Amino acid sequence: MKQDVGFMRMTRSPAPAVLGPLLHKPTLMRVLDILGPGRAAEFLGQFHADLDSAHQTLRATAASPEARQRAAHGLIGLAGTVGASDLGDAARRLHAALQSGDDPGPKDLADEVASLTACLMDEVDAWRERSGR
Amino acid sequence: MARKVRTMSTSPATRPARATTILLIEDTASLQIIYRAILERAGHTVHVAETAADGLALFRDVEFDLVVLDLILPDRDGIDLMQEMLGVRPDTRIIVITANGSINKAVEAMRAGATEFLVKPFDDIRFLDAVRHALAPGPTRGPRLRAAPAQDNAVPSLPTQTTEATSGTFIGSSDAMDRIQSKIASVATSMATVFITGESGTGKELCALAVHAGSNRAAGPFIALNCGAIPQDLLESEVFGHVKGSFTGAIADKPGAAAAADGGTLFLDEICEMAPALQTKLLRFLQTSTVQPVGATKPRKVNVRIVCATNRDPLDAVRRGLFREDLYYRLFVVPIHMPPLRERSGDVLEIAKAALAHFAAEEGRAFRAMEPEVAELFLRLPWPGNVRQLLNVIRNIVVLNDGPLVTMDMLPDDLVPPAGKWAGPTSVAGPRPRDLTLGRLVGKTLAEIEREVIEATLASCGGSVPKAARVLDLAPSTLYRKMEGWGGAQKNLA
Numbered sequence: 001m002k003q004d005v006g007f008m009r010m011t012r013s014p015a016p017a018v019l020g021p022l023l024h025k026p027t028l029m030r031v032l033d034i035l036g037p038g039r040a041a042e043f044l045g046q047f048h049a050d051l052d053s054a055h056q057t058l059r060a061t062a063a064s065p066e067a068r069q070r071a072a073h074g075l076i077g078l079a080g081t082v083g084a085s086d087l088g089d090a091a092r093r094l095h096a097a098l099q100s101g102d103d104p105g106p107k108d109l110a111d112e113v114a115s116l117t118a119c120l121m122d123e124v125d126a127w128r129e130r131s132g133r
Numbered sequence: 134m135a136r137k138v139r140t141m142s143t144s145p146a147t148r149p150a151r152a153t154t155i156l157l158i159e160d161t162a163s164l165q166i167i168y169r170a171i172l173e174r175a176g177h178t179v180h181v182a183e184t185a186a187d188g189l190a191l192f193r194d195v196e197f198d199l200v201v202l203d204l205i206l207p208d209r210d211g212i213d214l215m216q217e218m219l220g221v222r223p224d225t226r227i228i229v230i231t232a233n234g235s236i237n238k239a240v241e242a243m244r245a246g247a248t249e250f251l252v253k254p255f256d257d258i259r260f261l262d263a264v265r266h267a268l269a270p271g272p273t274r275g276p277r278l279r280a281a282p283a284q285d286n287a288v289p290s291l292p293t294q295t296t297e298a299t300s301g302t303f304i305g306s307s308d309a310m311d312r313i314q315s316k317i318a319s320v321a322t323s324m325a326t327v328f329i330t331g332e333s334g335t336g337k338e339l340c341a342l343a344v345h346a347g348s349n350r351a352a353g354p355f356i357a358l359n360c361g362a363i364p365q366d367l368l369e370s371e372v373f374g375h376v377k378g379s380f381t382g383a384i385a386d387k388p389g390a391a392a393a394a395d396g397g398t399l400f401l402d403e404i405c406e407m408a409p410a411l412q413t414k415l416l417r418f419l420q421t422s423t424v425q426p427v428g429a430t431k432p433r434k435v436n437v438r439i440v441c442a443t444n445r446d447p448l449d450a451v452r453r454g455l456f457r458e459d460l461y462y463r464l465f466v467v468p469i470h471m472p473p474l475r476e477r478s479g480d481v482l483e484i485a486k487a488a489l490a491h492f493a494a495e496e497g498r499a500f501r502a503m504e505p506e507v508a509e510l511f512l513r514l515p516w517p518g519n520v521r522q523l524l525n526v527i528r529n530i531v532v533l534n535d536g537p538l539v540t541m542d543m544l545p546d547d548l549v550p551p552a553g554k555w556a557g558p559t560s561v562a563g564p565r566p567r568d569l570t571l572g573r574l575v576g577k578t579l580a581e582i583e584r585e586v587i588e589a590t591l592a593s594c595g596g597s598v599p600k601a602a603r604v605l606d607l608a609p610s611t612l613y614r615k616m617e618g619w620g621g622a623q624k625n626l627a
Contacts, residue, residue, distance in 0.1 A: 033532060034257055035170045047163040073205050074161050076232035080254020081167060086599040088254065095233065096367055116599070 022116060023123040024083025031081060032133075044128060050078055051121050058114040068110060069098040075117060082124075087116040153198040153268060154178045158188035158214075159230070160206050164253075168201065171257045172264070175495075185209035192218050197225065199267055204231035204242065212245050219246045226267045230255075258528065261495070303339065304487050305480030309472040313340070320467045321347030326419075328464050329442040331471030334519030337442040338402065340471055344440055345398040353397030358390045361406030368411055373418070374426035391424045394437045401441040404464070405450045412457045419463050439464065474516040474523060481511050481523060488524050489539065492531040500536030507539050514548070584619060587612065 032040045057063050057071040072095035079088035094109045127133075155172055159165045160183045172179045180195065182188035185206045192200065200218065204211035215227055228249040229242040242250050248267040251260065303310055320327055321344050329337045338357065345355045358371060374389025391399055401407075407415065418424060419439065423432035441464055443450075450456035474481055485503065493500040503511070516522055526548060534543045574582050587605065594600035602612045 030256075030529075030532075031167060034174060035167065039166060039170055043163055043166045046166060050161055050163045070205060070207075073232045077161060077164050077253035081164065086597060089603075090599060092232070099233070100367065112599075 021123060022079075022084040022087055022120045023127060024085070025127070027081075027083030028127070041133060044124065044133060047078065047081070048121060048124055050074065051117050051124075054078070055114055055117040055121070058110050058117070065098050069095060072098065072113065075113065079120070082120070084116075084120050087113070087120055090116055154180070154195065155264075156188065156191055156195070156197040156200045157181045158183075158185065158200065158206065158211075159203045160184065161203075168260070171260055172201075175261050175264070177264070183207075185211070185214045189214060189217065193221065196222070199264065200225060200227045201264075202227055202229055204229055204233065212242060215242075215247065216245055228263055228267050303336065303343070304484050305477055306483065307477040307480045309477050310480060313469065313471065316467075316469055317343045318347060320344060320469075322349060323467075324438055326438070326464050326466040327440045328447070328466065328468045329440065329471060330447065330468065331442075331444065332473050332517075332519055333444050334521030335471035335473055336520055337444075337471055338400065340469060341398070341400045341402075341440045341442060345400075345438075348398070348438065350397050350438060354394055355398045355400065356390050356394040357400040357402060359402045361403030368408065369414065370427055372411070373414065373424050374429075376426050376428040387426070389424060389426055391418060391437055392426075392433065392435055395435040396437075398438045398440055401439065403443060404441040405443040405445045405447055405456050407456075409455075409457065412460050416457065416460045416463060419460075474519045475514075479512070481514075481516065482508055484520060484523055485511055485527055488527040489531065492528050493536065496531050498531050498535050500531060500539060502537065503539040504541065506541050507544070510541070510544075584615075587615065 031043070035043050054071040054075050057067050060067075063071075072091045075091035076088050076095060079085070079091060090109065090113045094113050097109060155177050157165065157168055157172065157179055159168060159181070162183070165181055165183070169179050169181055180191055180197070182191055185208050188200075188202070188206075200215075202211050202215055206214070211229065211231070215229065218225055218227065226248040227246065228251060229247040230251045230253060231242075232253040249263045251263050255263075303314065317340065327341070327344050329340050331337050341357070342355060345351060360368065370387065370389065372390050374387045374392055377386050401415075421432070422436070423434050425432040447456060447461055447465065451458050451461045474484075482503075485508075489500050489503070492498075511523075518525070526545060529545050530539055530543045574585075577585075587601070590604050591598070591601045594604065598612050598616075605612070
């Protein structure tokens, strides 16, 4: 799994083998335009760290349902920020399932959300490398 | 513990007529960075806190014009915090933001005193619109019903105004829009059910709001529910509510959208996506005007006007067995078809000009007009995303450039497809990924047919498993398992 210099190293979930791009580049560009060059780098670093934090929570076997629900809740907003609607939809389904006490049903769903989160981190890394940000 | 608080100054170039001081309480750091930047670009002074405790301490120290509050905080429930803030300063205007966009949560927040309710994710336009609305003169509390553009907001939300060029009304003097306006005026005052059809981005929700606003129940609530965006197993509870203890996780009574719309209008968007079982219950609701929350023993009478919408052909959904015929005839009382922008002749320029003026004022740009070449191109383009696409294009131009004239080189690269690709109006049906006639499939095993269908669907979804899974009504994990079983087949799609 590719690791990026400058970000926290991590053990990631295996990414799904076949997947279209999650990152919607026009949406990301719009966000970076709003932030301006000064804050764009700060945002990208923090965005990656927030994704990683949620990813680790979803992967942690000891994580409580409440912690997973908070992670899913956070991912809905994070995914939407860069137009990653597939991740946002999956996180929303997981959040709803955990909220309604649907247990242990969300295990597959939590794995799917974690995998999509890992993919998005990879895409952000790759995009940063290409764009030199 | 040291407070995690940051304050940034405003840019004089973008300072609003009256600078405001805003407290932003959001625990996700990257979202905090974005929200803060959006507010500061609009000229507001922003103080940021990551926890409820820090936010409350700041709130006690500084008199804020507005609080933007995330409902899910690490140390305390957001509604609880909001109530304490309102206890300290009852006139405070508070925008509640959350990724949990259920009607129940929205109603709870508004009843607790929120001025606005925003569902994540939201873009800068919607965010600043909510801020402006919250800061506008008027009562500080209670539901200022506004509307979430149906667009990307995949969760139900309290309705907010979606406008053609953010003016609150339809813009355009084409014959098609004249007919729509007349029809809305005629039907608004009746109780008849309105069924709105039209492509995405044509303004179906705006039409529904106009019907509500013109009715004698305009003072009542307008509740919008996106039937296609709510997990099917939650939809019944969202529409009809539930009582405490009726199922695992039902920790409190919940009114449901139908009860929340009592005395007003219930807008059911993407109605054709509703599951068959719920269609039966909706039909019963329409016949009896009563709602029976999940787990309740007695039905309750409500007075609700139904407006529904779809971007599909509803009769085709009936023919294909996706939509109940009796429900179709119950709902399809007064149809209103929102025309695509390409059929609204000169409206595209009227909308573009209004949007240009609005966004230029908002962004502090000097745009005044468009070059004739740009106007001619706008008239020729098919606008498959309709008004929503046009507004996005104008917004893009204004943000990335400065005026006074919009020139050809300012247009987004992807606006004009290669020559010959859009000679005529675009089909909304989309290309067929592969020839899947029945005759060709005869003689193949069921497993082979299944694989062929899955591969074709994946190809049509650009290789996205989650999207293909949605089309096939499968869990993505199921799709992954099937693909693993095929071995090397995935390589062909990567």
